[in-house]
Amino acid sequence: MSNSEGNALQRWASRSISNPERTYKALFYVLTGVFLFTTLFPFYWLLVLALTPSGNMIDVGLLPNGFNPEAFVTVFTRVPFHLYILNSLIIGVVTTAIVLVLASFAGYAFGRFEFPGRRPLMLVFLAISYFPPAAFLLPLFRLFTANITFFTLPGVGTVNSPMLFNGPGAMMLPYTALFMPLAIFILTTFYSQIPDGLEDAARVEGNTRFGALFKVIMPLSAPGVATAGVLTFISVYNEFFFAFLMTDGRVQNWATIVWGLLSYQGRYATSYNLMAAASILGVIPIAILVVVAQEKIVSGLTSGALKE
Amino acid sequence: MSAETGGSQSQSRSDSSGMFASGQRWVENLSDTQFAYLLLAPSLLLFAVIAFWPLARTFQMSLYANSLYGADRLGEFVGFSNYVRLLTGDLNSSLPRPFLDLSQPFTSAVTVTLIFTVVSVVFETIIGFGQAIILNQDFRGRRWVRVAIILPWAVPIVIQGMIFYLLFQPTVGFLVEPLHQLGLFSTTPQANSMDSLIIVIVADVWKTSAFMALIILAGLQSVNRSLYDVAKVSGASKFEAFKTVTLPLVLPSVLVAMLFRTIGAMRVYGLITTVSSCNTVPSLSCLVVQTFSTSRYAAAAAVAFVTAALIGLVVMVYIVKFADVQGSGGI
Numbered sequence: 154m155s156n157s158e159g160n161a162l163q164r165w166a167s168r169s170i171s172n173p174e175r176t177y178k179a180l181f182y183v184l185t186g187v188f189l190f191t192t193l194f195p196f197y198w199l200l201v202l203a204l205t206p207s208g209n210m211i212d213v214g215l216l217p218n219g220f221n222p223e224a225f226v227t228v229f230t231r232v233p234f235h236l237y238i239l240n241s242l243i244i245g246v247v248t249t250a251i252v253l254v255l256a257s258f259a260g261y262a263f264g265r266f267e268f269p270g271r272r273p274l275m276l277v278f279l280a281i282s283y284f285p286p287a288a289f290l291l292p293l294f295r296l297f298t299a300n301i302t303f304f305t306l307p308g309v310g311t312v313n314s315p316m317l318f319n320g321p322g323a324m325m326l327p328y329t330a331l332f333m334p335l336a337i338f339i340l341t342t343f344y345s346q347i348p349d350g351l352e353d354a355a356r357v358e359g360n361t362r363f364g365a366l367f368k369v370i371m372p373l374s375a376p377g378v379a380t381a382g383v384l385t386f387i388s389v390y391n392e393f394f395f396a397f398l399m400t401d402g403r404v405q406n407w408a409t410i411v412w413g414l415l416s417y418q419g420r421y422a423t424s425y426n427l428m429a430a431a432s433i434l435g436v437i438p439i440a441i442l443v444v445v446a447q448e449k450i451v452s453g454l455t456s457g458a459l460k461e
Numbered sequence: 462m463s464a465e466t467g468g469s470q471s472q473s474r475s476d477s478s479g480m481f482a483s484g485q486r487w488v489e490n491l492s493d494t495q496f497a498y499l500l501l502a503p504s505l506l507l508f509a510v511i512a513f514w515p516l517a518r519t520f521q522m523s524l525y526a527n528s529l530y531g532a533d534r535l536g537e538f539v540g541f542s543n544y545v546r547l548l549t550g551d552l553n554s555s556l557p558r559p560f561l562d563l564s565q566p567f568t569s570a571v572t573v574t575l576i577f578t579v580v581s582v583v584f585e586t587i588i589g590f591g592q593a594i595i596l597n598q599d600f601r602g603r604r605w606v607r608v609a610i611i612l613p614w615a616v617p618i619v620i621q622g623m624i625f626y627l628l629f630q631p632t633v634g635f636l637v638e639p640l641h642q643l644g645l646f647s648t649t650p651q652a653n654s655m656d657s658l659i660i661v662i663v664a665d666v667w668k669t670s671a672f673m674a675l676i677i678l679a680g681l682q683s684v685n686r687s688l689y690d691v692a693k694v695s696g697a698s699k700f701e702a703f704k705t706v707t708l709p710l711v712l713p714s715v716l717v718a719m720l721f722r723t724i725g726a727m728r729v730y731g732l733i734t735t736v737s738s739c740n741t742v743p744s745l746s747c748l749v750v751q752t753f754s755t756s757r758y759a760a761a762a763a764v765a766f767v768t769a770a771l772i773g774l775v776v777m778v779y780i781v782k783f784a785d786v787q788g789s790g791g792i
Contacts, residue, residue: 173698173699177699181595181598184591184594184595185595185606188588188591188592188595188606188609188610189606189609191667192609192610192612192613192667192671193609193612195613195624195625195628195667196612196624198624198627198628199624199627202627202633210632210633211632211633212632212633212635212638213633213634213635214635215635255503255504255507256504258500258501258503258504259500259501259504261500262496262497262498262500262501266493266494266496266497267493268493268494268497268498269494271497274501277508278504278508280776281508281512283724283772283773283776284512284516284769284772284773285727285728285745285746285765285768285769285772286728286730286746287728287730287745287746287749287750287765287768287769288515288516288519288765288766288768288769289511289512289515289516289519290515290749290750290753290765291515291518291519291522291749291753291758291761291762291765292514292515292518292519292522293511293515294753295533296515326507326510326511327511329507329511330507330508330511330512333504333507337504361485361488361489362488362489362496363485363488387615390617391615391616391617391618392617392618393617393618393619393730393731393732393734393735394728394730394731394746397731397734398750410617410619410620411617411618411619411731414619414620414623414735415619415734415735418623418626418735425627425630425633428623428626428627429623429627431623432620432623432624432627435617435619435620436616436617436620439615439616439617440612440615442615443608443611443612443615444608447604447607447608447611450611450615450675451607451611451675451678454672454675454676455675455676455678455679
């Protein structure tokens with residue numbers, strides 16, 4: 154028995170040596186399997202926990218300890234989780250729209266004009282995305298909580314910054330600034346690749362400068378605009394720092410899924426099945442986006458990163 | 462470039478009258494440079510308010526003494542002494558956790574941040590390279606393997622944290638007990654600084670290796686295929702071809718990916734908050750937030766600015782080095 158096993162091993166080894174392609178092939182499948190397992194297992198584990206009844210939350214193995222899908226309903230009754238997700242989606246969509254408009258203008262300027270200060274300005278814009286959010290936090294927090302005095306009018310009193318804390322603006326403004334540089338770089342690349350002739354033709358036909366941008370250049374760069382949009386939305390939906398610090402965490406104060414999920418940790422400290430079910434629900438929108446837009450994500454990330 | 466012909470044609474439109482039309486005429490008569498700056502104006506304004514002013518103000522705040530009184534909580538002007546006191550450890554009494562203390566590497570902010578950054582970026586580079594090599598092959602189902610590999614990258618930080626919080630829950634998960642038996646973990650890893658740091662690193666590697674993989678993949682795909690034929694003809698094995706053809710050509714994109722990940726890793730905050738706590742794993746961003754919440758604005762500002770400066774330093778080192786590798790790649 155051990156002899157035949159040894160022979161099989163020997164035969165396999167000699168075949169591998171004589172035919173290295175086979176070995177590489179085998180190695181390739183093993184490696185692919187390992188990577189698929191490590192990336193997907195945590196999601197499976199969430200499902201296992203979400204399906205385990207709350208009474209059985211001890212030493213859960215690779216299969217659910219019992220079966221009870223009720224957690225997917227209870228998550229919404231304990232915490233208005235759907236509203237937290239809705240807040241996240243609204244803030245994500247609105248921020249993405251603002252970023253796309255502003256980044257289109259900037260990308261058009263960088264991509265189609267040669268002007269003094271172009272290169273230094275691009276470097277400055279890029280530098281913004283390098284800085285950690287913590288470096289902006291203190292003044293921004295004071296600004297958004299109406300603690301910064303703009304000016305003092307004699308007889309009237311002081312005019313302070315508006316109270317944005319606990320509102321969408323306190324998150325959307327920093328997000329726009331933080332995630333716009335990447336969108337600008339993606340769009341600059343796309344705009345610079347459009348042949349000059351097309352734009353000239355549009356202008357001769359009587360389009361204004363903005364007309365040429367919106368009617369000719371932007372439609373032609375639709376793939377670039379979509380790429381920038383997908384990446385911006387994912388970044389906003391992902392964000393933690395400002396989402397955590399710019400609201401008090403109540404859902405009516407525009408708290409996002411960050412607070413939605415953390416509230417299970419705080420209030421229902423042992424309801425692990427709820428945390429798992431909520432995590433799965435929170436991943437679904439982004440998972441759909443990844444499946445639908447994977448080409449855009451790949452091209453956007455690589456062009457954004459390799460351009461400078 | 463293309464738009465310098467001026468806009469005399471467009472004024473012939475019969476409906477152009479009033480404010481809108483005169484605004485349009487004004488835009489048409491701008492020079493290219495003026496028009497470019499007009500387009501950049503909204504972004505510049507936003508960056509000025511949300512990025513440049515806060516950064517300058519943070520620096521300014523860091524030059525004052527802490528004070529628990531007054532509207533802005535700042536005492537007298539002290540110049541750079543906050544920075545000096547940060548480095549000498551004098552300021553640690555105003556901070557919830559020490560800034561830099563080599564005798565307790567797992568609870569001082571600079572060491573925690575550096576350990577986290579170096580270890581996670583090294584593992585992400587290795588794993589990302591492996592994933593990139595797989596995604597570079599042609600095989601059936603490649604599209605879905607790519608989706609699976611990208612998916613963790615798109616998962617929100619709070620959910621990423623929740624996943625690993627649950628995986629390493631002592632009573633629930635199946636990981637803690639065997640790791641404890643092996644003597645690697647304590648029984649309550651989420652309350653132990655070193656264990657929590659390891660969990661946070663594993664979580665970060667899980668999520669962001671894909672980012673590395675995609676950028677390295679772009680580098681791999683730009684390698685001219687005929688170079689492999691040359692290597693094959695000259696009798697090189699696959700491994701030799703990898704070493705002499707692939708590696709040098711892919712190196713620039715690996716370096717870019719490492720830079721981006723280093724910058725990202727040095728800001729770590731949300732993952733720590735979700736998996737463990739800022740008290741257990743005090744990263745630099747954690748220290749800024751916690752010092753700020755105890756109303757020690759000047760100290761918090763100094764830590765914040767040092768964090769920004771450290772990242773700036775990494776970028777500088779990289780740009781200087783990278784300029785040699787790639788020549789004048791240019792924007």
